[in-house]
Amino acid sequence: MWRYLLRTLWQRLLLLVFISIISHGIVHLAPGEPTEVDPMNPMMKAEDIARIRKAFHLDDPFYLQYLDWLRDLFSGNLKSFQNGLPVLPQIWARFLNSLPLFICTTLLVWTLSFPTGIHAAVRRGSRYDRVTTFLAYALISVPSFFLSYLLIMGVVQVLHLPVLGLRTFGSDQLSAVPRAMDSIWHLTVPALMSALAGATGVAVLSRYVRAQMLEVLDQDYVRTARAKGLPEDKVIYDHALRNALLPFVTLFGFLLPGLISSSVIFEKIFSWPGLGQLGYDAIIGRDFPMILTLNFIAAALTLVGIFVSDILYALVDPRIRLQ
């Protein structure tokens, strides 16, 4: 067991280094310059542009730029091209903004998916099943940004309520309870939207639950449980559900990288100043240090996620042993 852990840890670290080198290459190969180099400014001379390029070490050989980045990242000196501030504290601050949205979305996804999925599996072929199937596929097929805008417009036009951002502008002048409620309201709409229509949202997850439950419900031990006269609820929720849960342990591990990647669209649409938006703006502005660091963190999170789900799987399923 310990040998296995150490070995995978070592392999993953090596993999991480390779990922960072490759992503470094991709980022630098992509066309375009950091926006600080603004050739559209008629007052900016070729000398000025060359000077800025030099200040950012953009003309250094590739391996030097990579080593510089690595050294700066681990000494905490890595600065963003765009605002000259250290990268890590910025990422941390945005992470704290993304976290509530992430938690809320995850809670909604996991609490909503199971009842809808289980019910659809139990009443297979019923009108309920067909309606939820239709809705799920509709949510998966219609672009989520489009749905989000429809929802926002509805809220603004009908309810006259602000939706975007972390809180209503000027809400800091309210007293404590309304202020907290205001923040919760601003969290609710994007969380609901990304829970329903997101790439790993209710629409997708409830389908998994349904499929998994259907498979388990056909098993012999379920028939046995029914045959020995157990109440139907006990059969479904104790015997079937527990076994159906196994594959979701793996999915749980993949939640972690979603912190950065899954939030880009919704954070952008709902002006939520989180990690996703940070990454998006960094890419648009060719803020290389920021892109690379976020990339690195996302890769690390993915590897950690896989690692965690491996271990969880071994813990919940006695048939699997790590060697």
Added chain:
Amino acid sequence: MSTKRLLLALPVAILALLLQSALWVPTLASQGDATPRRLRTFVKAQVGDTKRLNPIVNSDYDADMLMRSNVFEGLVWPDENLKVAPKLADRWETSEDAYVAILPERRLADGKAATAALLLERIQDARQRALLGGLERSIEGMELVPSEERALTETVLIKNEKGKEEPADVEMTLRVPERVRLRLSKVEPDLFERLAEVLGKDYFAPGAFPERFTLKKPEQLQALRPKLPDLFTVGEHNPILTFHLHPGVRWHDGVPLTAEDVKFTYEAFIDPKNASPQAGSFRSIKSVEVIDELTARITYRRLYSPAIIDWMEPLVPKHALDDGALKREMERRHLSPDERTKLSLRNSDFNRNPIGTGPFKFVEWQPGQFIHLARNDHYWGQPPEYQDFFLRNISDYLSMELEFRAGAVDMYLAQPHQAARYRADSRYHVLPNNDGNYAYIGYNERLPMFQDRRVRKALGMAIDADAIIAYVLSGEGKRCAGPYYSITPYHDPDLKPLPYDPQGALSLLEEAGWHKNAAGKLEKDGKPFAFTVVTNAGNQMRKAIMIIAQQAWLALGIDVKIQDFEWTVFLEDFVETNHFDAVVMAWGGGAINPDQFPIWHSSQTHHYESNHIGYQSAAADELIMKIRTTYDEQEQIKLTRQLDRLIAEDHPYTFIYERQVPYVYDRRTAIVERDAQGVEHPKEIEVPPSGDVLHSFRTWRKFSNAPEPLR
């Protein structure tokens, strides 16, 4: 069963908790009652994020404008008629020091070698006998200036081993000979022409004088050579601007503003360490001297009449940014030795905590969210009505409209189609903000097919610009014909925009040798007329213009392809490297400046310079230089109008429209007017002649009820 109940109860409980929060949020109508302070808070929105709040190193337009017009102030600013008006400087004077080098190798009119005594005598004589065409009245005094060795550093681009151009500082000493200095009460651009009549007409002839330069690295001479004639001239104009600062102005931290700050601001702009994008504006300055606490004297290397405009650039506080201040910052932040060497204005804490002299003080900046300013209660001028000012970062225009309609934004620059919606709604006002930004299609004149003026004109005539304004801009713009902004006096009012005339275009093309072949396509000498138009992705207007132009040109029988590229790619691979056929772009921001040098002068056609299309015209070059060296306003206007017409009739661009950016705001926002009893009356906001809607911003406030129809 308990599992079943839990599975059902949990989502219901979570959803209920989340959704009930909606009941607590104030709506647009109730926001004033919920928080009275909201009415004294102004919230403006912008697309995109803010990077730095230091005007010296900024390259971000919107946040920069916010800081410039509210936190920082320049010595002068544009008034509501777009004329240069006093700001931190109460007044200013222009004068000149003119130098005549004494060069023995040059002969005077009568063949004698030039000597100090001889030159002095001749000039004195000409002055007394009034031989200088009236200029002698401006001469206040003259004296000999001994010869000197001047250390100079000039940045040039030198190719490195890999053939890539890198900036290199050329350090050198220039041996300046003994010179006569004439002190003039105003700038006299014709001085040397007049003196040449007395001293000999070749005395001031330009030359390179390489023997006067000693380079630290002699191998750099080749790269420097093109710049030599500018580095030393026989006659040297040194125009002088003397600014008198408004007394009693204090920085937001209480330290008084002095002429030292003017000097420091100049130094900060040109310090290579700061790599300021605005450095170019200040390169023609020779020195900035502090005469006394409130007087700064700025001497220019050469004639440059738009100089005063550069002093609209905001002043920054010396006490917060000079070397001493940076040293204190190093101590405070406990920086490592490596970080210490890197600390400059680019990464100083000042960029997140700026201090200015303006009507608003900086309070807080949440990157990606907002910048918060608060009223400066000790402001030296008329204080603003609003107590708080927020600039919000909102990622796109749709979100902006949504926030605006929900009352979380008071004003924003709407897209034209949005403005059309608001114009129909009595709760809102729409005012067009004219910022002198014009859209054009530029033709790369390096290509043979675009070298004929008639071809460029025909391409322009094929495009229905009025339809573009009506449908693409929803009417938020007007036709333009030349490079000067139509509301300025620089623009020639008699200039008519190109008519829409596809038939006429076709006959012009035929005149230029392009004929229709069997397939109905235009060709000349067997070669088809084909080119590609490019623009940047993400700008719907430019894309629309590109498509409309393509359709119009296809109809003429021209094979036109279109492509759009992401902004940085578009600039780097096409525009800046002059690697395009035709391009849809816009220029903006320079409305007040008569100087068209960067965009139209034939010397500015290299990579990374702004004459992307390679426009070459000796007549335009001459006018551009003359405008730069003409100090008489009426004379200058005459020249700019000539230039406007000259460029317009050359059709280097198809000038499409001057845009108006519609500012939308809630009707409850109005100008506060107080009568003799101090009772407040709301007055509708109007656009001044300059087109700058925010010009009267300081007098605005939001009222709790929309005022009765005001007109």
